Amino acid sequence: MVLNCNILRDFSREIDEMEEEFQIMYFASEIVDETFKFFKIERKTSNVGKPPFNLKDMIKLIFYGYINKITSTVELAYNAKYNYLYNLISHSIEPSDRTIRDYCKYFQPIYQLIMSFILIVANRMGFTDYEHIAIDGTIKKAYNSPFNIIKEKDISLLIRHYMVQELTKDEIKNLRKTARKFLNDKSKSDEEKVDILFHWWRLLDWSGQISLALNDYDARLMKTKDNGQKYPKFSLNIQLGTDTKSKLICGVNAVQNPTDHYQIPALMNQILTNLNSKPSKISADTIYLTLANLYYLDNLGISALIPTSQQNRENSGNQPENPFAIDYFDFDEYKNVVICPEKHELTLDGKYDAPPEKGGGNKLKLVYSNYSACRDCKFNGICFTKNHRTITRYVHEVTYKTERLMASEEGKKEYKLRSKTVEAHNGTFKRVYHYDDIPITGLQRVQNLMFTIVASYNLIRLFNIIKENKIDLFSAISPIRFIALT
Numbered sequence: 001m002v003l004n005c006n007i008l009r010d011f012s013r014e015i016d017e018m019e020e021e022f023q024i025m026y027f028a029s030e031i032v033d034e035t036f037k038f039f040k041i042e043r044k045t046s047n048v049g050k051p052p053f054n055l056k057d058m059i060k061l062i063f064y065g066y067i068n069k070i071t072s073t074v075e076l077a078y079n080a081k082y083n084y085l086y087n088l089i090s091h092s093i094e095p096s097d098r099t100i101r102d103y104c105k106y107f108q109p110i111y112q113l114i115m116s117f118i119l120i121v122a123n124r125m126g127f128t129d130y131e132h133i134a135i136d137g138t139i140k141k142a143y144n145s146p147f148n149i150i151k152e153k154d155i156s157l158l159i160r161h162y163m164v165q166e167l168t169k170d171e172i173k174n175l176r177k178t179a180r181k182f183l184n185d186k187s188k189s190d191e192e193k194v195d196i197l198f199h200w201w202r203l204l205d206w207s208g209q210i211s212l213a214l215n216d217y218d219a220r221l222m223k224t225k226d227n228g229q230k231y232p233k234f235s236l237n238i239q240l241g242t243d244t245k246s247k248l249i250c251g252v253n254a255v256q257n258p259t260d261h262y263q264i265p266a267l268m269n270q271i272l273t274n275l276n277s278k279p280s281k282i283s284a285d286t287i288y289l290t291l292a293n294l295y296y297l298d299n300l301g302i303s304a305l306i307p308t309s310q311q312n313r314e315n316s317g318n319q320p321e322n323p324f325a326i327d328y329f330d331f332d333e334y335k336n337v338v339i340c341p342e343k344h345e346l347t348l349d350g351k352y353d354a355p356p357e358k359g360g361g362n363k364l365k366l367v368y369s370n371y372s373a374c375r376d377c378k379f380n381g382i383c384f385t386k387n388h389r390t391i392t393r394y395v396h397e398v399t400y401k402t403e404r405l406m407a408s409e410e411g412k413k414e415y416k417l418r419s420k421t422v423e424a425h426n427g428t429f430k431r432v433y434h435y436d437d438i439p440i441t442g443l444q445r446v447q448n449l450m451f452t453i454v455a456s457y458n459l460i461r462l463f464n465i466i467k468e469n470k471i472d473l474f475s476a477i478s479p480i481r482f483i484a485l486t
Contacts, residue, residue, distance in 0.1 A: 023473050025085045027463055028067055030477055032060050034484035035117040041110065053093050058103045059110055061090035066456035071438050073097040073104070108448035115455040116274040117484075118462050119250060123277065124483050125476070127465050128246035132281040132305075132414060133271060135241050135288065136422035137260040138429070140446065141436045142219035142234040147177065149234070152210040154179035155200050162194050178214065207256075216441035222258040232258075236446055239267045240425055244283075244417040248461055249425065249454045250274055254447040260285070262358060264293040268300075281305055283418040286312045291357045294398040304398075305415045307406045315412065324383040329391055333404070337368065338391045340383075344373035346391055354394055363394040429453060 035041070036056055043055040064086060065076040077097040079086040095103075122128050154176050161167045161183070172180060182193070204212055211234075213219040219234035237258060241251040251271035255263060264284065272278060282297055283305035297304045310327045313319050319327050323341060330339045338346040346368040356362040367390055374380065374388035383389050405411040429435050433453050440449050466476050 021085065024067065024460070024463055025064060025089050027473060027477075028064050028459055029060055029089050030480065031118060031121075031459060032056060032063060032114060034480055035110075035114045037484040038117050038120075039113045041113065053095055053099065053103075054091070055107065057090045057093050058095065058100075059107065059114075061086060061093065061095070062100060062104060062452070063111070063114065063456060063459075064089050066433075066452050067459060069433055071433065071435075073100040076100050104448075104452075105445070108445075108452055111448070111455040112274070112451040115249075115451055115458055116276075118455065118458045119248060119274055120276060121480055121483055122246055122248055122462055122465065123275070125479055127462075127469070128243055128248065130243050130245075130250065130275050130277060130279050132244040132283065132417060133241045133250055133279045134244050134418040134421040135239065135264060135267060135282060135284040136418075136426070137237055137239050137263065138426040139222050139224050139235045140238050140254070140429075141224065142213055142216045142236060143437075143439050143441050144213040144215035144219055144234050146233065148214045149176075149211050150178050150182075150200065150214060151176060151212075152201075152204050155197055155204070155212075158183065159194070159197050159201070162190050162197070218256060218441070218443040218446075220256050220258055236443065237263070238429075238450060239263045240422065241267055241271045241282075242421050242425060244421045246461070246465060247421060247424075248458050252447075252450045252454045254443055254450055256443060260287045261290050262292050264288055265296045268296065268302075278302065281414060283415050289399070289402070291363065291396060291398065294396075294402060298398050298401070303405060304402045305406065305411060305418070306402055307415065308403055311403070311406050315415065324379065324389075326391065331393070333400075338393075340370075340373075340389070342373075342377060342379065344370055344377070346370045346373075346389070349390070363396045363399065366393045366395060367391070368393070425457075428457070 033056070041055075043052075045052055061080055062076065065071070065079065070076055070079065074097045076086075077095060077100055080090060081087075081094050119130075123130060157167060157171060157175065158179060167175075167183075172183065175183070182196075185193070188196070200212055203217055204210065207220060209221055211221060213234040216234065219236060221232040222235040222237065223232050224235065235258075237255045237260070239251075239253040239255060239260070240249055242249050251267050251274055253263070253267045253270055255266070257263065264282070268282070278300065279302060281303045284293075286307055286309055289306045289308065293306075294304055307315060313327055319325070328341045329346075331337075332339060332345075335345070336348060340346060347370060348366060349369045350365075350367040352365040352367075354363045354365045369388055369390045371388045374384065377383065406415065435449065435453060438449065440446055463473070466473060
């Protein structure tokens with residue numbers, strides 16, 4: 001009797017799982033249909049030759065594959081033939097894996113529109129107001145072998161070989177394997193090889209790097225956070241903006257710059273387009289605290305929740321052990337003095353123009369000191385090793401505004417929402433979607449890939465939000481169809 005109950009319980013669970021799988025398939029189909037209506041997407045085709053597959057059906061097939069973490073076109077083509085849910089959502093089309101690759105290549109920008117429509121639906125159905133967007137960056141490794149690279153010095157030697165003087169046997173022996181392979185390639189003429197070498201040289205000159213990934217010219221050497229990885233890897237920088245309330249991803253931007261310092265404007269421009277509305281707060285890590293970012297947000301009237309290095313260490317409880325570190329010197333804005341751990345006031349000693357920052361604008365360099373207090377201090381020689389202690393602050397009107405906000409209780413409370421929002425996505429993309437291993441190269445194609453992944457992620461998130469709010473899925477379809485018509 002116990003065995004029979006267990007069998008019935010397992011069978012009931014399978015029925016529930018199948019029902020949810022069908023609901024997700026149905027929901028995905030409806031979202032694609034309404035996206036096409038909302039953005040008035042049409043495909044113009046000629047009457048010459050074999051009629052192409054219906055665009056909407058192909059988008060549904062690929063989209064449903066990504067929802068189920070299937071990024072292989074071969075596996076997707078197989079499911080289109082033999083899996084009834086894939087067959088159902090795509091109206092029984094059976095494209096080859098090559099056809100699916102072509103549709104991914106030429107029509108993947110449509111998934112940004114799907115992503116945008118999901119965000120608009122979540123807002124208009126009252127699930128979120130997109131008041132606070134958290135921004136973070138992650139590194140996506142390029143689809144490139146670490147051995148399939150060529151260095152600047154090898155290119156220089158090869159150019160010399162073809163245009164000035166042939167390399168000696170010892171010089172050829174010292175070339176990297178890729179350079180020797182290029183040298184021994186008999187399928188290209190010397191003139192063709194020289195053109196290729198100068199093209200590579202221009203790419204390196206433009207990128208400012210000394211190595212070029214031959215599988216992906218757009219990739220750049222970046223430091224990854226993989227355990228045990230000592231050297232930088234060819235990668236792209238993926239910037240994400242996530243709503244702290246709904247956890248929906250509002251924007252994703254693939255860039256070549258290995259740092260996050262100046263990435264907010266480009267990402268925010270996309271977020272504003274995707275949301276068709278403007279958030280009131282943006283939170284980001286200290287690395288984003290640059291004048292270019294702060295100017296941009298201030299001009300839009302968006303509050304910047306970005307801590308200084310000292311505020312970041314204080315918030316994370318990672319303050320230095322040295323009791324005389326700058327973290328323990330308090331700034332009194334009203335008196336314009338710096339108060340040291342011994343409660344002495346360091347007054348403004350000098351004001352200078354700091355070097356201009358990238359993106360425009362420059363801060364003031366303010367130097368504070370109190371020679372007489374330091375001279376008589378019992379920590380003379382411990383707090384400082386020369387004549388007296390000086391504290392330097394680099395300030396600007398917009399940085400003052402941000403620093404004040406992050407010193408307030410409200411600012412600290414809002415900023416705590418960031419860590420609960422942005423960290424999960426990076427792991428999801430790496431460990432669930434395995435996006436490091438997808439054989440896609442080139443900045444624009446990676447950007448389109450990220451639109452597809454984010455759109456599929458957001459659909460599952462919206463599906464779960466509807467369930468969390470105890471709304472019947474089929475009842476939620478009516479307002480979504482209405483939104484598509486407005």
